[in-house]
Amino acid sequence: MATFRIKRFNPEKQPEPYFEEFELDIPDGATLLDCMNEIKWTLDGSLSYRMSCRSAICGSCAVKANGHALLACQRQGEHLLDNDDTITLEPLGNMKPVKDLVVDFTPFWDKINKVKPYLEPKDEAPAKERHQSQEEFLIIDDASTCIMCGACYSDCNTLEVDDNFLGPAALAKAQRFVGDSRDSKTLQRVQDLSEPGGIWDCTHCAECVERCPKPAKPFDRIKEIMTVALDNGVHNNNGARHALSFTNSVKRSGNLNENRIPVESMGIFNISGLLSLIPIGLRMLLKGKVPPVIHHSIDEVDDVKRIFKELDQ
Amino acid sequence: MKFALFTGCVAKGATRELMLSTTKAAEGLGFEFVEMKSASCCGAGVVSEKSPLLADALNARSFSIAEKQGLDIVTICSTCQGTLKKTEAHLNESKEYKEKVNDILEDGGHQYNGTTRIKHFANILATEEGMARLKSRIKRPLTGLKVAAFYGCYVLRPSENSDFENPDNPTGMEDIFAALGATPVYYPSRIKCCGFPIVMMNKDASLGMSGNALVDAIDNGADVVATGCPLCHLSLDSYQPEIESLQKKNQSIPILHLPQLVALALGYTPTQLGMDSHIVSTLKINQILSNSASSSH
Amino acid sequence: MIEHDVVIIGAGLAGMRCALEASKELDVAVLTKVYPSRSHSGAAQGGIAASLGNSEPDSWEEHMYDTVKGGDFLNDQDAVEEYVKAAPRIIYELEHMGCVFSRTADGKIAQRSFGGHSKPRACFSADRTGHAILHALHEQLMKNEKSVKIYNEWYMHSLIVDGDRCNGVVVSNIQTGEVEVIRAKAVVFCTGGYGRVFKITSNAFASTADGVIAAFEVGIPLEDPEFVQFHPSGLFRQGILFSEAARGEGAYLLNDKGERFMENYAPSRMELAPRDIVSRAEQSEIDAGRGVNGEDCINLDLRHLGEARIMERLPQIRQLAIDFLGIDCITDPIPIQPTAHYSMGGIPVDKFCHVILDAEGTKMNGFFAAGECACVSVHGGNRLGTNSLLDAVVFGERAGKSVLEYARGKDFGNVNEGQEKAKVLEKFEDVFQRDGSESYKDIRDDMKEIMMSHCGVFRDAEKLKVCMDTLKELQVRFKKGKVTDKGKIFNTEIYEIMELGNMLRMAEVIAEAALYRQESRGGHSRTDFPKRDDKKFLHHSMVYDSPDGFVIKTKPVVITKYPVTERTY
Numbered sequence A: 001m002a003t004f005r006i007k008r009f010n011p012e013k014q015p016e017p018y019f020e021e022f023e024l025d026i027p028d029g030a031t032l033l034d035c036m037n038e039i040k041w042t043l044d045g046s047l048s049y050r051m052s053c054r055s056a057i058c059g060s061c062a063v064k065a066n067g068h069a070l071l072a073c074q075r076q077g078e079h080l081l082d083n084d085d086t087i088t089l090e091p092l093g094n095m096k097p098v099k100d101l102v103v104d105f106t107p108f109w110d111k112i113n114k115v116k117p118y119l120e121p122k123d124e125a126p127a128k129e130r131h132q133s134q135e136e137f138l139i140i141d142d143a144s145t146c147i148m149c150g151a152c153y154s155d156c157n158t159l160e161v162d163d164n165f166l167g168p169a170a171l172a173k174a175q176r177f178v179g180d181s182r183d184s185k186t187l188q189r190v191q192d193l194s195e196p197g198g199i200w201d202c203t204h205c206a207e208c209v210e211r212c213p214k215p216a217k218p219f220d221r222i223k224e225i226m227t228v229a230l231d232n233g234v235h236n237n238n239g240a241r242h243a244l245s246f247t248n249s250v251k252r253s254g255n256l257n258e259n260r261i262p263v264e265s266m267g268i269f270n271i272s273g274l275l276s277l278i279p280i281g282l283r284m285l286l287k288g289k290v291p292p293v294i295h296h297s298i299d300e301v302d303d304v305k306r307i308f309k310e311l312d313q
Numbered sequence B: 001m002k003f004a005l006f007t008g009c010v011a012k013g014a015t016r017e018l019m020l021s022t023t024k025a026a027e028g029l030g031f032e033f034v035e036m037k038s039a040s041c042c043g044a045g046v047v048s049e050k051s052p053l054l055a056d057a058l059n060a061r062s063f064s065i066a067e068k069q070g071l072d073i074v075t076i077c078s079t080c081q082g083t084l085k086k087t088e089a090h091l092n093e094s095k096e097y098k099e100k101v102n103d104i105l106e107d108g109g110h111q112y113n114g115t116t117r118i119k120h121f122a123n124i125l126a127t128e129e130g131m132a133r134l135k136s137r138i139k140r141p142l143t144g145l146k147v148a149a150f151y152g153c154y155v156l157r158p159s160e161n162s163d164f165e166n167p168d169n170p171t172g173m174e175d176i177f178a179a180l181g182a183t184p185v186y187y188p189s190r191i192k193c194c195g196f197p198i199v200m201m202n203k204d205a206s207l208g209m210s211g212n213a214l215v216d217a218i219d220n221g222a223d224v225v226a227t228g229c230p231l232c233h234l235s236l237d238s239y240q241p242e243i244e245s246l247q248k249k250n251q252s253i254p255i256l257h258l259p260q261l262v263a264l265a266l267g268y269t270p271t272q273l274g275m276d277s278h279i280v281s282t283l284k285i286n287q288i289l290s291n292s293a294s295s296s297h
Numbered sequence C: 001m002i003e004h005d006v007v008i009i010g011a012g013l014a015g016m017r018c019a020l021e022a023s024k025e026l027d028v029a030v031l032t033k034v035y036p037s038r039s040h041s042g043a044a045q046g047g048i049a050a051s052l053g054n055s056e057p058d059s060w061e062e063h064m065y066d067t068v069k070g071g072d073f074l075n076d077q078d079a080v081e082e083y084v085k086a087a088p089r090i091i092y093e094l095e096h097m098g099c100v101f102s103r104t105a106d107g108k109i110a111q112r113s114f115g116g117h118s119k120p121r122a123c124f125s126a127d128r129t130g131h132a133i134l135h136a137l138h139e140q141l142m143k144n145e146k147s148v149k150i151y152n153e154w155y156m157h158s159l160i161v162d163g164d165r166c167n168g169v170v171v172s173n174i175q176t177g178e179v180e181v182i183r184a185k186a187v188v189f190c191t192g193g194y195g196r197v198f199k200i201t202s203n204a205f206a207s208t209a210d211g212v213i214a215a216f217e218v219g220i221p222l223e224d225p226e227f228v229q230f231h232p233s234g235l236f237r238q239g240i241l242f243s244e245a246a247r248g249e250g251a252y253l254l255n256d257k258g259e260r261f262m263e264n265y266a267p268s269r270m271e272l273a274p275r276d277i278v279s280r281a282e283q284s285e286i287d288a289g290r291g292v293n294g295e296d297c298i299n300l301d302l303r304h305l306g307e308a309r310i311m312e313r314l315p316q317i318r319q320l321a322i323d324f325l326g327i328d329c330i331t332d333p334i335p336i337q338p339t340a341h342y343s344m345g346g347i348p349v350d351k352f353c354h355v356i357l358d359a360e361g362t363k364m365n366g367f368f369a370a371g372e373c374a375c376v377s378v379h380g381g382n383r384l385g386t387n388s389l390l391d392a393v394v395f396g397e398r399a400g401k402s403v404l405e406y407a408r409g410k411d412f413g414n415v416n417e418g419q420e421k422a423k424v425l426e427k428f429e430d431v432f433q434r435d436g437s438e439s440y441k442d443i444r445d446d447m448k449e450i451m452m453s454h455c456g457v458f459r460d461a462e463k464l465k466v467c468m469d470t471l472k473e474l475q476v477r478f479k480k481g482k483v484t485d486k487g488k489i490f491n492t493e494i495y496e497i498m499e500l501g502n503m504l505r506m507a508e509v510i511a512e513a514a515l516y517r518q519e520s521r522g523g524h525s526r527t528d529f530p531k532r533d534d535k536k537f538l539h540h541s542m543v544y545d546s547p548d549g550f551v552i553k554t555k556p557v558v559i560t561k562y563p564v565t566e567r568t569y
């Protein structure tokens, strides 16, 4: 017998969510969604959640199970049991609950909309198809597998503290067009995406990669956009400056010069940004936590420099 | 047990106490750590923003250095660990890519063959052998100390590159704490991000993240947070005075590097481990330990 | 009262393509009970057909012939001709919109072979063609957000008609439970299929016949409802499609005794025989008691391919069986069974997607339909793989054009808002007042079970009569089931009950037409009439509702280019 601890919420009845437990014998081969249906259809018809395709393609059924977002239809119930034979179900995070496991996707879609998620073609449509090489197809292949399930959005660490962040799904969708050989707005796109709330606000936590049920894997896509942005000379922001300064440091010495990076990242004309560095700098100085003033290179740094050169970096 | 030590830059720079304590911990454990002095920075997932191939080539070069010595690599930084593993995954994903990278390395006399394993210090300890060795060498059990782990994203995610058994609910660090005689504190934020990578771009969000994690640790009764990542340490320790959520609660919590915690139990003194160089005072730890030591007499 | 020039129900391929077209001039609303990107079109994997000739020379004539032959000559050939001719343009347009397609070495849209097509003409996007097109269309709607209003998670309950004119729909907002009337100059239904009527189906939970039955309830007949396609590789119990690629790689179909039974049904093509033949072979084995462990399934065995080959060629397919069934095909065979997959029949429309009422083509003014819910009929008795995505896009666009043509300069019709609303509110009240004890799950399961066993792959008069009796009883039980949730906010239970009501009605219509058609043709297989009977049944069936029960009329098949011949492979 398995226990399903489900977070219930019905604003018509009670303003605060609460947990309710259901006991269920998990049928052979049942997915989590099958289990939820079994609970709804035999124990409590008022339990609400979304579902449709039950084959991991429509993106309806994402919920949090044991604290992490996943597609209910894509996992065997049995595989999700914790040590106490329990599965804890909650609605997706970073979105407002509507009822039980249903959340309000409005901000999610608003952000998808913000990245201009459609092709802006280079030229008039030809009589037949536009050509695209197999390699060019591969650049957008992964991003285009996104099913808009919101699992990544739910567990994103940056979104948890900053609503303004576009979030993993929208950024993965953006890469779908940034990388599209048929699109004409690459530069404009990477400029927009380099604004606050965009690619450089991603905190590298890779939760989105872990939760994504498809090859879309947003963090990987975000890094691809960063590379395109840097290649296109969109350097006028802390994120880009940081990446460049970091890379240059490795080029010069094989390792990181921590004294220069903060300053170079802020940009030497960014007075308020630089001032904000002072308290931390002072604190660290007082504790002797500053890196050596004379920055030492690694041994054999010439080979590192050679590699940079060979790759035109 | 002999390893090639990939120090990472921060352990040689802003958190030199990590390097110091790693040396002590290794000494106490009877590990031989050979510093990889010619290895370059792993790129921290930042160089790859500029050029993924460049980052992979640099790291493959580091692997080759260890391969030549016939040693496995030990890292003391979650970010180094995750970044190196990512390169390793790329290299093993496709033969062509591996060849391409090896072509770049060739002129420097390097070649990547894939014979070296890459392990985080915590993962070396969390093995059966590591645990046995650890337990047999403890001189000063950390009895009474409630320690909360902060893993650092890069050692956990993506999970296919992680050495922890269940990256969504890992126990490796906590198992080590228990072996040291301390009381592990489980709290939800232990697998979250500290926000360090965006501290230059979005400081409020960054400090919001570290703040949430620390409040969570404190609320769950932790005396100290131990991390396997010097970047997390910077975020959690050096920036702590600026974290609003903590200030509001008028609270603070000392942050230790994992090797510091280990070496403490192996009998080294806080000063030997550079614990006086932290921004948040670590004196509380000594008090707790001496309290429980005197009460057990 | 909400007003739009045009209201389109459904945001799958058909609905969204229609919206793009109609919004060029008109104020358009698209209403859908799931978010557009969650529509079932997204589940289509294989491809979309068009004679582009990108990998081998091809022509619309060949596409047309394959389609008609596949449909067992019940297709209306005038419509088929226009449909296959439009196909290349329709694909190019999708490509221009940004749809992601797999490519040939020289950068053209790649095409591969597909069952029943004599040429490699399936354009595809890896293994998620429907998804790629669905998202491309959704992107275009987001681009045109000013001219198309999307009502996400709204449910259409009924049509508003006034004599021979359709004036709008009654709908409700699933999030709030509010009932609203939408008045429109024209209504387009693109509500998809109704595979959910059967126990085992590849269709989504949303594929429940709402649109088709809403039309039926205002006096519109349903055309060819007896033709339902069963796909041979549905995962056991789940019905989810297990890719044909497994059989393509050399997987065996085995019965309980471990025999490769296809030897007895299609000795030359074995496991690679056409879908309907494999489905019937599987069902015959199951019916003869040779299902694996006596259950309703046979084994798809990949083990002899070896781990290396499976991991190299079919890694995703392997993962699918692990996720959905908990079975690893490297070590164990996969249990599969025939699964209800596609509805050839539906709301009768002319070539221009205008809904018609009879064999003469009398129009229901202002009411259009496209996609799987409609019957043009381009698929006849059996549709070929990759032809239905094409159907949805070609006729979605057409419906958009027709609606433009129709609604331009028209006025709104008369709608008595209060009265229309009251009818639907009454439906809600009726359900909320039920105080029975039987769970709707049981009623639904019984319907699905009887439809599968008595009106499924094989049918005969006796079984169909039992089926119809059972459905009648189920209608009675349906009136007194157990209702738990009487709230307004996101009450999924009430919608499931309404959907069940529609499906029960649909099941009756399917069974009625299946009983009427005393022959075997395409997807309709009568064991008591195992041969095709062109003398008596080379026509479409048109099922009408009447106070005295169903009435069946006929509608001639349009035959232009290809005379009727025997269908052999």
Ligand SMILES: Cc1cc2nc3c(=O)[nH]c(=O)nc-3n(C[C@H](O)[C@H](O)[C@H](O)COP(=O)(O)OP(=O)(O)OC[C@H]3O[C@@H](n4cnc5c(N)ncnc54)[C@H](O)[C@@H]3O)c2cc1C
Binding pocket: C009, C010, C011, C012, C013, C014, C015, C031, C032, C033, C034, C035, C036, C039, C040, C041, C042, C043, C044, C045, C046, C047, C048, C049, C129, C130, C154, C155, C156, C157, C190, C191, C192, C193, C202, C203, C204, C206, C207, C210, C211, C241, C341, C342, C370, C371, C372, C373, C385, C386, C387, C388, C389, C390, C392
């Ligand atoms: C698993 C699977 C694989 C397939 N593979 C292929 C393939 O490879 N090639 C091919 O050509 N065909 C394939 N098909 C068939 C094809 O996918 C469908 O026939 C086609 O997508 C139908 O499109 P549609 O726009 O008519 O309906 P759908 O995409 O089903 O959309 C129906 C829409 O109607 C809405 N709706 C329904 N009822 C209501 C209501 N009451 N109120 C409000 N909105 C409502 C839904 O929300 C949805 O938006 C496949 C089908 C399945 C099930």
Ligand code: SF4
Binding pocket: A152, A155, A156, A157, A158, A159, A167, A168, A201, A202, A203, A204, A205, A206, A207, A208, A209, A218, A219, A222
């Ligand atoms: S990696 Fe970036 S986008 Fe992905 S979850 Fe973490 S912060 Fe969000």
Ligand code: SF4
Binding pocket: A145, A146, A147, A148, A149, A150, A151, A152, A153, A168, A169, A172, A211, A212, A213, A214, A216, A217, A218
């Ligand atoms: S990126 Fe992945 S997790 Fe995020 S919405 Fe898309 S499919 Fe879901």
Ligand code: SF4
Binding pocket: A256, B007, B008, B009, B010, B011, B040, B041, B042, B043, B044, B077, B079, B080, B083
């Ligand atoms: S992750 Fe940090 S510490 Fe590790 S090598 Fe890279 S920059 Fe240096």
Ligand code: SF4
Binding pocket: A203, A204, A205, B078, B079, B151, B152, B153, B154, B155, B192, B193, B194, B195, B196, B197, B229, B231, B232, B235
């Ligand atoms: S927690 Fe922060 S610093 Fe530590 S590994 Fe993650 S991102 Fe890096």
Ligand code: FES
Binding pocket: A050, A051, A052, A053, A054, A055, A056, A057, A058, A059, A060, A061, A062, A071, A072, A073, A074
């Ligand atoms: S129900 Fe569609 S993704 Fe799970």
